[in-house]
Amino acid sequence: MAERRVIVYPPSESGGRRVRADGEILGTAYSLHDLTVFLQHAGLEGVDEVDVAESPLIEWHGGGPEVWERAR
Numbered sequence: 001m002a003e004r005r006v007i008v009y010p011p012s013e014s015g016g017r018r019v020r021a022d023g024e025i026l027g028t029a030y031s032l033h034d035l036t037v038f039l040q041h042a043g044l045e046g047v048d049e050v051d052v053a054e055s056p057l058i059e060w061h062g063g064g065p066e067v068w069e070r071a072r
Contacts, residue, residue: 008035
């Protein structure tokens with residue numbers, strides 16, 4: 001994975017997590033697959049869901065790669 005700073009924010013009230021890469025908001029991901037697609041479109045070609053879940057370049061706020069809904 002190329003050197004990029006990626007932040008995945010806590011789940012929102014309606015579900016999904018905002019994703020920011022190098023200061024640019026990429027969108028709201030509702031799954032690890034969504035996040036992987038965002039990162040591929042942002043130039044990280046060849047990454048898969050395992051790469052994304054295990055990458056030390058991603059800052060997970062409000063839960064790790066298994067958390068996509070807000071706790072009730």
